[in-house]
Amino acid sequence: xxxxxxxxxxxxxxxxxxxxxxxxxxxxxxxxxxxxxxxxxxxxxxxxxxxxxxxxxxxxxxxxxxxxxxxxxxxxxxxxxxxxxxxxxxxxxxxxxxxxxxxxxxxxxxxxxxxxxxxxxxxxxxxxxxxxxxxxxxxxxxxxxxxxxxxxxxxxxxxxxxxxxxxxxxxxxxxxxxxxxxxxxxxxxxxxxxxxxxxxxxxxxxxxxxxxxxxxxxxxxxxxxx
Amino acid sequence: xxxxxxxxxxxxxxxxxxxxxxxxxxxxxxxxxxxxxxxxxxxxxxxxxxxxxxxxxxxxxxxxxxxxxxxxxxxxxxxxxxxxxxxxxxxxxxxxxxxxxxxxxxxxxxxxxxxxxxxxxxxxxxxxxxxxxxxxxxxxxxxxxxxxxxxxxxxxxxxxxxxxxxxxxxxxxxxxxxxxxxxxxxxxxxxxxxxxxxxxxxxxxxxxxxxxxxxxxxxxxxxxxxxxxxxxxxxxxxxxxxxxxxxxxxxxxxxxxxxxxxxxxxxxxxxxxxxxxxxxxxxxxxxxxxxxxxxxxxxxxxxxxxxxxxxxxxxxxxxxxxxxxxxxxxxxxxxxxxxxx
Numbered sequence: 384x385x386x387x388x389x390x391x392x393x394x395x396x397x398x399x400x401x402x403x404x405x406x407x408x409x410x411x412x413x414x415x416x417x418x419x420x421x422x423x424x425x426x427x428x429x430x431x432x433x434x435x436x437x438x439x440x441x442x443x444x445x446x447x448x449x450x451x452x453x454x455x456x457x458x459x460x461x462x463x464x465x466x467x468x469x470x471x472x473x474x475x476x477x478x479x480x481x482x483x484x485x486x487x488x489x490x491x492x493x494x495x496x497x498x499x500x501x502x503x504x505x506x507x508x509x510x511x512x513x514x515x516x517x518x519x520x521x522x523x524x525x526x527x528x529x530x531x532x533x534x535x536x537x538x539x540x541x542x543x544x545x546x547x548x549x550x551x552x553x554x555x556x557x558x559x560x561x562x563x564x565x566x567x568x569x570x571x572x573x574x575x576x577x578x579x580x581x582x583x584x585x586x587x588x589x590x591x592x593x594x595x596x597x598x599x600x601x602x603x604x605x606x607x608x609x
Numbered sequence: 610x611x612x613x614x615x616x617x618x619x620x621x622x623x624x625x626x627x628x629x630x631x632x633x634x635x636x637x638x639x640x641x642x643x644x645x646x647x648x649x650x651x652x653x654x655x656x657x658x659x660x661x662x663x664x665x666x667x668x669x670x671x672x673x674x675x676x677x678x679x680x681x682x683x684x685x686x687x688x689x690x691x692x693x694x695x696x697x698x699x700x701x702x703x704x705x706x707x708x709x710x711x712x713x714x715x716x717x718x719x720x721x722x723x724x725x726x727x728x729x730x731x732x733x734x735x736x737x738x739x740x741x742x743x744x745x746x747x748x749x750x751x752x753x754x755x756x757x758x759x760x761x762x763x764x765x766x767x768x769x770x771x772x773x774x775x776x777x778x779x780x781x782x783x784x785x786x787x788x789x790x791x792x793x794x795x796x797x798x799x800x801x802x803x804x805x806x807x808x809x810x811x812x813x814x815x816x817x818x819x820x821x822x823x824x825x826x827x828x829x830x831x832x833x834x835x836x837x838x839x840x841x842x843x844x845x846x847x848x849x850x851x852x853x854x855x856x857x858x859x860x861x862x863x864x865x866x867x868x869x870x871x872x873x874x875x876x877x878x879x880x881x882x883x884x885x886x887x888x889x890x891x892x893x894x895x896x897x898x899x900x901x902x903x904x905x906x907x908x909x910x911x912x913x914x915x916x917x918x919x920x921x922x923x924x925x926x927x928x929x930x931x932x933x934x935x936x937x938x939x940x941x942x943x944x945x946x947x948x949x950x
Contacts, residue, residue, distance in 0.1 A: 463867065466864070466865040467864065467865020467866070474945050478945065480860070482619035482620060483612070483615055491866075495866050541864070
C-alpha cells in the first residue's frame with residue numbers, strides 16, 4: 384500500500400542567468416514498511432529528491448502526498464509538525480546536539496514529536512531504543528566522547544524514538560568505515576522490519592543495496608530504473 | 610528551558626565569561642548611579658526633599674533664583690490659588706564658630722509654611738553634618754552681615770544646597786543680612802498661572818541650580834553609555850554564540866523543533882545570566898552604600914536598583930533578540946550539508 388507519493392516533481396535552480404534543472408518530472412511511490420534505496424552517480428539528484436520528499440527544501444513543481452493527503456500545500460507550521468511527529472531523519476553525519484547526552488537527545492526528540500508519555504515511560508522507551516541500537520551504555524555520554532559509528536547509531540535511535548512512519552536516510556553510512564556501515568545498515572533494516580517503518584535511503588555504496596527491498600536508480604535528475 | 614540550562618552546563622566557561630562581564634558592568638553602573646544620586650542629594654537635598662509641585666520665579670530672573678523677587682500682588686495671586694503656598698529665599702554665605710573659623714552655609718528663610726523649619730528671631734537651625742564639625746545646640750555663630758549672634762536651636766537631616774549645608778534663619782534676620790524684603794521663590798503643590806512668574810517643575814527647578822545639571826548630565830551620560838555597552842555586549846556575545854550554533858539550530862529545525870523554542874532557549878540563558886550576575890553586583894553596591902565614607906556622597910535607593918535590574922533585563926532581551934534573528938536564517942538543508950558531530 385502506498386504511504387508516500389511524489390508526483391511530477393521538478394526542481395530548478397538559477398545558475399547565473401540560466402536555469403538548471405536538477406529534477407525533471409520525477410514520480411516516486413513509497414510502500415508501507417519497505418526499505419527503498421535511491422542510487423545513482425553524484426549529481427543525479429538523489430539527495431535533492433530525498434530532501435524535497437522530507438520537506439527540507441521546496442520543489443519547483445509537482446505534488447507530495449502522505450497517506451493520501453497532499454502535504455505540499457501545507458503551511459510551514461504544519462510541515463514542521465509533520466516532520467517532528469511522522470518523519471525521522473538520519474544524515475550522512477550524525478548531527479547530534481553537542482550539549483546533550485545521548486539520552487537527552489532522545490528525550491528532546493520525544494518532546495519535539497509531542498509524544499505524551501509519563502516521565503517513567505519516556506525513560507523506559509529511551510532505554511529500550513538504546514538497547515536496540517546497542518548504545519545503552521552510552522546513554523549519559525556526550526557526542527564528543529563517541530566514535531563515528533556510535534554517533535550514527537545514536538542518530539538512528541533519535542530518528543526512530545518517536546515511532547515515525549517514514550525514515551529518511553541520506554547516505555547514512557558515508558562517514559563511517561565499512562564494518563560500521565554493515566552494522567548500521569543491518570540496524571536500519573532490522574528496525575524497519577520490527578517497527579514497520581518505511582525507509583527512503585540515498586546511498587552510493589553498492590554493498591548497502593543488499594539491505595534494500597527496492598532499488599531505484601537516478602541519472603540526470605530522472606528515475607531511470609526501479 | 611531544559612536545553613538552555615543543559616547548554617550552559619556543558620559550556621560553562623563561555624557563559625561564565627559573559628556573566629562576569631555583565632557583573633562588572635552592572636556593578637560599575639550601580640556604583641556610578643549611587644554616586645550620581647549621592648552628588649544630587651549633596652547638591653540639592655533641600656529641594657529634592659520637597660513634595661512634587663510647582664516652583665515660581667520672576668520672569669525677568671532668567672532661571673536664576675538669586676535674581677528673582679516675588680512681588681506682593683504675585684504672592685496674593687499664589688495665595689488665591691493655593692492657601693498652602695510657601696515663599697522662600699536662599700543666599701550663599703558663611704557662619705563663623707567661636708574660634709572664628711568660617712563654614713560655608715546656604716542661608717534659607719521661608720514665610721512659615723510647612724516645608725521648611727520655622728525659626729525664631731536670633732536663632733539658626735543647621736544641617737546635621739555641621740554637628741560633626743563641632744557645632745552643638747546652644748552654640749552661637751556669627752556672620753558679618755548681621756549685628757547679633759545667631760544661636761543654634763537645632764539640626765535637621767539632609768538639607769543641603771549647592772553642596773553647602775543649609776542654615777535656616779528667621780525672615781527678619783534674612784532681611785537684615787541681605788537687605789531685601791522680597792522672597793525669591795514660591796512653591797505650591799498644585800500649579801497656578803501668575804502673571805510675571807515662570808513655573809518650574811521640581812526637576813526643572815533643580816536644573817536651575819548652578820552646577821546641578823552639568824554634574825548630573827555628565828554622570829547620567831556615563832550611565833547611559835554603560836547601558837549601551839551592556840546592550841552591545843549581549844548582542845555581540847549572543848551573535849558569536851549563535852554563529853557557532855547555526856548548524857545545531859539547522860538540525861534542530863530539521864527534526865521539527867519550533868523556532869520559537871530556540872528563541873525561548875536563548876532568552877532563558879540571557880535572563881539566567883543577567884539575574885545571576887546582578888545578585889552579587891547589587892550586594893556589593895549595597896555594601897558600598899553602607900560603608901561609603903562621610904566625604905563620599907553615595908546613595909543607592911531601592912528605586913535605582915530596581916531600575917537598573919529592569920534596564921539590564923530589557924537591554925539583555927533586546928541585545929539577545931537582535932543577534933538571535935540569525936536563528937531565523939538557520940537553514941536545515943545548509944546544516945545537513947555542512948557536516949558535523
